Amino acid sequence: MSAVPLVPEDPYPVSRRWRLTGWLLAAVWLIFLNTALDTALHQEQVWRRVLGVGTLVAFGLGYVLAFEWGRLMRRSGRPIPSRRAWAILGGLLALGLAGMPGTGGEWMATLVFVAAAAIFLLPTRPAVVVVLLAATTPLVLGRLVPGWGPERTIFFAVLLASLAMFGVSRLAQRNAELQAAQAEIRRLAVAEERARTARDLHDILGHSLTVVAVKAELAGRLLELDPARAATEIADVERLAREALADVRGTVGAYRGVGLGTELAGARSALTAAGIRAELPDGLPELPAERDELFGWAVREGVTNVVRHSGARRCEIRVTATAVEVRDDGRGPVAESDAAGHGLVGLRERASRLNAGVTVGRRSGGPGFLLRVAVPGAED
Structure with a gap:
């Protein structure tokens, strides 16, 4: 269906197994289109049969893609674009209506999925309006169209599916908030670790390089007056430089310790x-x-x-x-x-x-x- 956008990249990559589970969660409910599909397959005219089956397949694919797109938008923490959501719902409804020559009154089973998609993609108030329209349509058309009869089963199916999708959407929202919080915790942990490393390096090198500078200055003054003492100070400079290097390596490796006696x-x-x-x-x-x-x-x-x-x-x-x-x-x-x-x-x-x-x-x-x-x- 052209109205359904491409599925965005998942900002929180998960395993292939769990990604497949998400697709199956949307696809498994398509079993409730079985009556409409059976009606289409038993049409005497070929064009009605092809039209009915084709629109149902396109409807099912569009619904699954819409569900996956909405799920990933929620996982990313981004708002679902209102225009695009309405376009998706309009496309699904159009496919359901287009299949009427092949599915007859059973096309109204697609209203269950339109209502569920509205709950998942739209804000609460417009979603409730769509659900009410989808629920009352089978009752009204059942009285107006000869041979259809009131579809009370569709009425209750729309309400139950909408209620179930409301729970799913809230769960998806909470999961998105949890993942965002976890990402922020990871970011703060990295920032804290960087600050700790910078602090330790400052403390280690600030002390060691200060002593190295003092001893090097002293050695320079003693070079002519007391060469032996100057050589001793230079040896201390070399030792301190090696110790500072070892401390830096220990800080990076997170195993360096500082003791009062040392x-x-x-x-x-x-x-x-x-x-x-x-x-x-x-x-x-x-x-x-x-x-x-x-x-x-x-x-x-x-x-x-x-x-x-x-x-x-x-x-x-x-x-x-x-x-x-x-x-x-x-x-x-x-x-x-x-x-x-x-x-x-x-x-x-x-x-x-x-x-x-x-x-x-x-x-x-x-x-x-x-x-x-x-x-x-x-x-x-």
């Missing part, structure tokens, strides 16, 4: 290379794995900021079972944007997973800057 050792090396006196704890309390990792990230971010921005001469790191502090005697970040950079954003995100608080700003009662991460119940 970060304290790295902090001592970075602070010493920058000419900042490091005051670190002699021992560490037993910490749960998640808290140990969070405190490690806090030390990494705090020391990176001290080396980059503070201009400090001394940096102190304190660790308790419930909190970690990185404090210095310098000027802190040179601008507010430095204090709220990507590293601290990432640290706050990690802290929020443990309901921990992050404090960053000027030290009270003295010069310098303070970064503090405390889990619930931490004492000031």
Whole structure:
């Protein structure tokens, strides 16, 4: 049927088995055209027989294509074009009427499918109007056309089919909404994973490259004054570069971990290379794995900021079972944007997973800057 458009591409591809099930769901109801088909096949005149069978076949194919088109439009979340829906219904009705010379009064069985298609393709109000017209037509024509008789069976079939199609259409709509929600969840998950990877790469490379830059600068100054010390610093630069590369690979592979003990050792090396006196704890309390990792990230971010921005001469790191502090005697970040950079954003995100608080700003009662991460119940 020319009025039926080509079936659009399914935006949520499914297996061939389930696609075939969708087609069968529409085609199986065509069994109710069997009486009209039997009437057409028993016509004495060949042209009536051919016309009746041909229009019924075209009607069935048009109905199945219309159902599949409407189903895919709903799956894609796109509105069904009103003009095209009316054109489809008009084409189906025209095929049913065209088959009357071959099917006689049995053509009215096609009204059941026209009503069901209206429920599936049209908004509620016009669909109800079509259903009422399709239901009353057999009763009216049965009284007006001699030999047809009132088709009460068609009347009830139209109402029942419309009610069943109403349930099918609502189910299709809910499935489309569910699939759209799932697609949005997948998109947000990908965005979150990208943000996590970007955050981790920033935290890892920001710290490592800062230390590499400081040590390279120190090696340059010592090259003539103390070549042996310069060679040691260059060896440290090479080691740090390899560790940074390993961390990046670990981040991409999602198996890298950060520990407080490792970060304290790295902090001592970075602070010493920058000419900042490091005051670190002699021992560490037993910490749960998640808290140990969070405190490690806090030390990494705090020391990176001290080396980059503070201009400090001394940096102190304190660790308790419930909190970690990185404090210095310098000027802190040179601008507010430095204090709220990507590293601290990432640290706050990690802290929020443990309901921990992050404090960053000027030290009270003295010069310098303070970064503090405390889990619930931490004492000031």
